[in-house]
Amino acid sequence: DSGVTQTPKHLITATGQRVTLRCSPRSGDLSVYWYQQSLDQGLQFLIQYYNGEERAKGNILERFSAQQFPDLHSELNLSSLELGDSALYFCASSALADYEQYFGPGTRLTVT
Amino acid sequence: ELKVEQNPLFLSMQEGKNYTIYCNYSTTSDRLYWYRQDPGKSLESLFVLLSNGAVKQEGRLMASLDTKARLSTLHITAAVHDLSATYFCAVDLPRSKTSYDKVIFGPGTSLSVIP
Numbered sequence: 001d002s003g004v005t006q007t008p009k010h011l012i013t014a015t016g017q018r019v020t021l022r023c024s025p026r027s028g029d030l031s032v033y034w035y036q037q038s039l040d041q042g043l044q045f046l047i048q049y050y051n052g053e054e055r056a057k058g059n060i061l062e063r064f065s066a067q068q069f070p071d072l073h074s075e076l077n078l079s080s081l082e083l084g085d086s087a088l089y090f091c092a093s094s095a096l097a098d099y100e101q102y103f104g105p106g107t108r109l110t111v112t
Numbered sequence: 113e114l115k116v117e118q119n120p121l122f123l124s125m126q127e128g129k130n131y132t133i134y135c136n137y138s139t140t141s142d143r144l145y146w147y148r149q150d151p152g153k154s155l156e157s158l159f160v161l162l163s164n165g166a167v168k169q170e171g172r173l174m175a176s177l178d179t180k181a182r183l184s185t186l187h188i189t190a191a192v193h194d195l196s197a198t199y200f201c202a203v204d205l206p207r208s209k210t211s212y213d214k215v216i217f218g219p220g221t222s223l224s225v226i227p
Contacts, residue, residue, distance in 0.1 A: 002154070002156075010116075034124070042219055043155075043200060043202075043217040044217070045214050045215045045217070048214070055216065056214045058214040058215075065187075087160065090154060092155075099160065100145070100156065100157050101156040101157060102219045103154045103156070103157075104154060105153075105154050106154050
């Protein structure tokens, strides 16, 4: 158990809908990362927050947004969902901004 | 644009044998990570390599980094079945001399250790 929690574990929704994925980092970790893993695109870095501020941005679509709250938990919002958004979404946390990351169990999103 | 390649993508090896997985990347970086992922599971951090010449070992796995060659290796010694998993390397893309922009993952190497 990495200490990073993600909810929900599974999510099934329809195209065009909007969902929110939640992540709680390990106690004391200030940095949160979001990743998408799919069969065709592999593991892709989406976005990183450090102590509430956006620190780095990867291949995150405009339909996706994220934020980190004062209690350091983070949410990833996915809107206007398409079939191709079906994937595993991982959250990771680290103590420092650029260091070893601990991954959560992931949220499996299925868009039908 | 930073590209990260892994070789081989699939590896089937016998227990007790040694083998090396290679990770090449296309842009200067001195931060490289190795992760393990079991089927249907999350990623587990194995090694963090932060400088040229860094070498780290944990059990039957040893990782090294050559930033000049833009190459990292993950060496497996006397493989056992429990090492069967997918191994990913990941590289930080530098934004400036002291900060990094984003991390790029390799495609993964699927390792199967056969008794």
